[in-house]
Amino acid sequence: METVLGRYRNLIILVGVLFLQVLGLAVQVKRTSDAESTRLIRVWAVGAITPLERSLVWGQTYSGNLWHNYFYLRGVRAENRQLKEQIDQLRLEQVRLNQDAEQAHRLQALLSFKERYISKTVAAQVIGSSGSDQSRSVYIDKGVSDGIAPDMAVITTDGVVGKVLSVFPSTSLVLLINDQSSGVGAILEKSRLQGVLRGTPNGEVMLERVMSDEQVAPGETLLTSGGDQIFPKGLPLGRVAKVAGTDSGLFLNIKVKPAANLGRLEEVLVVLAKQEHQATAEATGRVRTVDIMAQRLPSVPDKPAVSAGGAGAGVPGTAANDGAAKTITVKPQSQAGGKPQTSAPPVRPKPAESDTTRPQGSISMTGVANEVGTNPASGVTTAAPPKTVISPGKPAISQPKTATPATGTPASEDDSH
Amino acid sequence: MPITYTSGEQVEVYRFRVPVTVGVPLLALFLQAFVPLRFPFFSIFDLPLLVTIFFAMARRNPVSGLLTGALIGLIQDALTHRAIGLYGIAKTVVGFGASSLGVKLDVENAGARFLLTLGFYLVHSAVYFTVARGMVSLTLDWSWSRGVMAGLANAAVGVALYFVLDRFKQRT
Numbered sequence: 334m335e336t337v338l339g340r341y342r343n344l345i346i347l348v349g350v351l352f353l354q355v356l357g358l359a360v361q362v363k364r365t366s367d368a369e370s371t372r373l374i375r376v377w378a379v380g381a382i383t384p385l386e387r388s389l390v391w392g393q394t395y396s397g398n399l400w401h402n403y404f405y406l407r408g409v410r411a412e413n414r415q416l417k418e419q420i421d422q423l424r425l426e427q428v429r430l431n432q433d434a435e436q437a438h439r440l441q442a443l444l445s446f447k448e449r450y451i452s453k454t455v456a457a458q459v460i461g462s463s464g465s466d467q468s469r470s471v472y473i474d475k476g477v478s479d480g481i482a483p484d485m486a487v488i489t490t491d492g493v494v495g496k497v498l499s500v501f502p503s504t505s506l507v508l509l510i511n512d513q514s515s516g517v518g519a520i521l522e523k524s525r526l527q528g529v530l531r532g533t534p535n536g537e538v539m540l541e542r543v544m545s546d547e548q549v550a551p552g553e554t555l556l557t558s559g560g561d562q563i564f565p566k567g568l569p570l571g572r573v574a575k576v577a578g579t580d581s582g583l584f585l586n587i588k589v590k591p592a593a594n595l596g597r598l599e600e601v602l603v604v605l606a607k608q609e610h611q612a613t614a615e616a617t618g619r620v621r622t623v624d625i626m627a628q629r630l631p632s633v634p635d636k637p638a639v640s641a642g643g644a645g646a647g648v649p650g651t652a653a654n655d656g657a658a659k660t661i662t663v664k665p666q667s668q669a670g671g672k673p674q675t676s677a678p679p680v681r682p683k684p685a686e687s688d689t690t691r692p693q694g695s696i697s698m699t700g701v702a703n704e705v706g707t708n709p710a711s712g713v714t715t716a717a718p719p720k721t722v723i724s725p726g727k728p729a730i731s732q733p734k735t736a737t738p739a740t741g742t743p744a745s746e747d748d749s750h
Numbered sequence: 751m752p753i754t755y756t757s758g759e760q761v762e763v764y765r766f767r768v769p770v771t772v773g774v775p776l777l778a779l780f781l782q783a784f785v786p787l788r789f790p791f792f793s794i795f796d797l798p799l800l801v802t803i804f805f806a807m808a809r810r811n812p813v814s815g816l817l818t819g820a821l822i823g824l825i826q827d828a829l830t831h832r833a834i835g836l837y838g839i840a841k842t843v844v845g846f847g848a849s850s851l852g853v854k855l856d857v858e859n860a861g862a863r864f865l866l867t868l869g870f871y872l873v874h875s876a877v878y879f880t881v882a883r884g885m886v887s888l889t890l891d892w893s894w895s896r897g898v899m900a901g902l903a904n905a906a907v908g909v910a911l912y913f914v915l916d917r918f919k920q921r922t
Contacts, residue, residue: 342813343812343813343816343846343850346812346813346816347812347816347842347843347846350816350817350820350842351839351842351843354820354824354835354838354839354842355835355839355881355885357834357835358833358834358835358836358839358881358885358886359885361833361834361835362833362885362886362887372828372834374824374825374828374834375828375829375834377828378779378825378828378829379828379829381776381825382776382779382780382783382829385780385784386780386783386784389784459787460784461783461784461787461829462783462784462786462787462793463783463829463830463831464779464782464783464786464793464826464829464830465793465826465829465830465832465837466793466794467830467832467836467878467882467888467890468830468831468832470830470831471787472783498831499831506831508831512831513888513889514831533891534888534889534890534891535891596790597787597788597790598787
């Protein structure tokens with residue numbers, strides 16, 4: 334017996350070590366909970382490797398900054414001039430975009446649209462990778478001590494990078510969107526088709542769950558849909574690179590080129606908090622000529638508050654119940670319970686058009702009296718759904734211009750002439 | 751006082767100092783995790799595997815070879831988000847095989863080293879894929895052309911790396 338054990342000692346140890354590892358693997362496979370996935374060996378390994386990576390990245394960044402910020406300043410003056418010109422152009426564009434955004438906000442307020450946006454981020458530096466083609470993930474230099482938690486979205490200015498998978502005291506593991514175990518809710522910008530963005534074993538990114546009878550054009554932009562509750566809606570994911578049918582023929586095989594350069598990540602942003610709030614309309618837009626004239630000309634003092642029984646008159650957010658009246662007031666929902674929150678200049682009511690007292694920040698809607706209705710319970714006026722131009726599955730913000738008539742802006746322009 | 755790993759066989763067995771025994775695998779793991787960030791093509795190399803093969807062949811002791819492979823593989827697993835044990839099992843097999851062959855073959859020759867590294871790279875990939883598909887249900891694409899190309903690249907780098915690491919060898 335001893336001879337046999339001695340003779341096959343190496344083989345027995347090999348089988349024993351393999352058996353232990355297979356056993357450990359089986360236990361991990363059985364436990365599917367991610368909460369307990371951070372094992373001690375993982376903490377030790379990360380603790381041993383990442384400090385070296387962190388110091389190397391720090392040294393690289395420091396020396397790079399020293400060179401670029403203090404020594405290599407050739408062409409900075411010319412670049413500065415170019416940037417100033419670019420700023421001027423962007424300012425012009427900003428004015429136009431502000432107009433569109435205001436219109437979109439007014440529409441969103443009318444539809445009780447809930448905005449979700451990124452409210453807090455933290456910048457992090459990518460210090461290492463998993464070092465394996467089978468695990469497309471990177472380490473960043475921010476961890477629990479910086480407020481990072483699992484399932485937080487990680488982005489760059491170009492687009493979505495991935496999500497936080499594991500968190501350690503001063504580092505975090507980020508799962509990239511091109512890993513085969515990742516999944517992101519996605520929506521095509523133009524066609525508004527929704528699908529799931531997944532990575533493949535060879536590191537490509539595919540959009541799945543789009544029916545084969547749909548039309549998807551190469552080059553179309555892909556955005557986050559927000560349906561996964563991790564990534565805020567509307568962040569760029571990539572562009573459609575190639576469209577083909579699947580073997581089953583049921584779904585399209587859509588290859589996507591990620592917006593963020595996942596192969597060369599240096600700095601990323603971790604979304605610490607997202608905020609959801611009711612869209613509010615700010616009447617900071619154009620002031621009508623008649624209103625300015627009304628302010629300049631001598632006028633009678635403001636009417637005292639009308640009693641509650643006054644057929645809706647004086648109740649904010651209700652339309653004048655006059656068949657001929659074409660001006661109504663819409664009060665944003667955020668103001669329903671308190672004072673107005675807008676910075677718009679006070680605008681006197683037009684005596685001849687309506688008896689309705691218009692509070693600050695209300696939206697004037699002329700000529701669309703038949704398209705809006707008042708909710709008697711809340712006192713909030715909302716747009717009648719059939720008349721809105723927003724198609725199902727298409728957020729209002731995507732077509733601000735087509736919805737312009739509902740905001741009353743053109744009417745204001747007409748009045749001003 | 752250096753720690754020695756001797757097999758007692760009648761072949762030339764080498765030992766390594768503790769800093770080399772610990773530092774070289776850690777450096778390989780570090781480079782494997784860090785360099786692909788700057789040079790993505792570098793991920794085709796498997797430096798921890800090359801280090802496993804080198805130590806196993808030099809020590810010529812199957813037990814120390816498989817234990818070295820298991821340890822390096824498990825740490826490599828720990829840096830990924832996959833289950834711990836995939837690389838561990840694959841490198842345990844490679845460590846055992848390399849040290850067993852090291853007893854019987856002349857592994858000082860560059861040609862032999864090249865062929866052995868190529869062979870062990872393919873064995874490592876095969877074991878990894880088998881375990882990953884069989885136990886963890888990972889979907890992995892196996893491509894012979896890519897596997898052989900990566901094996902050749904690793905073998906070429908391995909031969910150069912072994913000559914550098916030979917300097918740290920100490921005769922028992």
